[in-house]
Amino acid sequence: MENGQCMRHFPKRFVASTMIDEDGYPVNRRKDDGKTITKSGVELDNRYVVPHNRKLLLKYGAHINVEWCNQSRSIKYLFKYVNKGHDCVTASFYRSATSVTDNDKCDEVSMYYDCRYISPCEASWRIFGYSIHYRNPSVVRLGFHLPGEQPVIFKDDENLDDVARKESVKESMFLGWFKANKKYAEARCLTGSTSYEQIKTIDGVVYSTFRGACYAYGLLADDKEYIDAIQEASHWGSGECLRRLYATLLFSNSMARPEHVWESTRRMLSDDILHRQRRLLNNQDEELWDLTLIEIKKLLKSYNKSLRDFPSMPFPNIDTSLIQIMNGGNNKLISDELRYDKQILTAEHEVYVKQLTKSKRELMKK
Incomplete structure (x- = not known):
């Protein structure tokens, strides 16, 4: 009332x-x-x-x-009541009026404490060891790890060789989950995975990476926003700027399928390389892709990364001439010698080989 x-x-x-x-x-x-x-x-x-x-x-x-x-x-x-936490009380400490406090400085901050308050009923409940709460069914978060990378716990004074020889090193909750799925049909029906290979298998297709399996299962985005960002930047940025942007995206590990973004934007990423190398040499598309990947590889070095750290990304086919050119050796004489059409020379080679006599062909093979 x-x-x-x-x-x-x-x-x-x-x-x-x-x-x-x-x-x-x-x-x-x-x-x-x-x-x-x-x-x-x-x-x-x-x-x-x-x-x-x-x-x-x-x-x-x-x-x-x-x-x-x-x-x-x-x-x-x-949710406000479920997550509000335990009861609290603010306790203050002070001196009695009879104490001598003339020379004492009062620190008001340290004299107040935020404490947890337990009622007499809860205190007795805890003293007798009764259950405070329960969950039914019990749910425990499953920790996961890559093959052979399970966490290992050991003391500071233990020898690492002795730790590595322990049988427990080869065990983990995640591996135990695999074993339980193999042993119990009910668990296998709920989760279905009994090995790493089965996790990477979607609709009968075994993917090389867990990221690829997640993408096939629909758990990852299609990276369209990154492709759109590079396409938008290509309207005003240079090829060097675009490659730096792509290297940053690789380093941040934010792309679900970096190889897909590469396939969709490599023409823009190799824009200035296309002009420079075609003016210097008569390069084909595959060589241009290798040159662009070399440039991206050089940018990743500033992040202490390499294209080898991204298994799905293609790796450039680096030969002696490309290394010489990419290291700044734009020698005019070397460039003149390397300026030829490989497709025409290949066709001429096939014609000349057919004109050789049988003895000369055998000699050439040797």
Whole structure:
């Protein structure tokens, strides 16, 4: 009661049927059937009845208010109580009035402490060792790791060779999960994975990486935003700028399929290389891709990374001439000697080989 009125707005009004008001709250039916009951000298009718569930009242023997919730704010209300944590109390410490405090400095900050408050009921419950809470069914987070990279726990003074020889080194919760799936059919039906290879198998296709399997399963994005970003930057940025952007994306490990982004943007990434090398040499597309990958490889060195760290990415085919050119050796004489059409020379070679006599062909093979 507050100022002579009920804080919960009882008594309610009589309603012929249950309905939802304009704010989305239910208005329960309250019949005006003339039935009343006297409690503590007060006459009560249906307007004073609190929404309830008779089965819950009989089971728990307590006052339980039951309401119909249909708003998103109800979730916030529930989680607020579930995650609010334990009860707290602010305790203060002070000297008595009889103590000599003339020369003492009062540190008000250190005299107040935020402490956890445990009621007498909870304290006795913990003293007797009763269960505080339980979960049914029990759910435990499964830690995972790559093959042969399970965590190993050892003491500082232990010899590493002795630690490596322990049988427990080869065990982990994740590997035990594999064994349980192999042993128990029920567990296998729920999870299905009994080995690393089975995790990488989607619809009968065994993928070379776990990332590829996740992408096939629909757990990863398609990297379209990164392709769009490089395409947008290509309108105003140079090839060097685009390659630096791509190297940064590789280093951040944010792309689900870096090889797909490479295949979609390599023409833009090799823009200035295409002009420079075709002016210097008569390069073909495959050589241009190798030159572009070499440039990206050089940029990754600043991050202490290499293209070898990304197994799905192609690696350039580096021969002596490419190394000489990429190291800055743009010698005019060497460039003139290397400026030839490989396809034309290959066709001429095949024609000349056919014109050789049988003895000369055998001599050439030797």
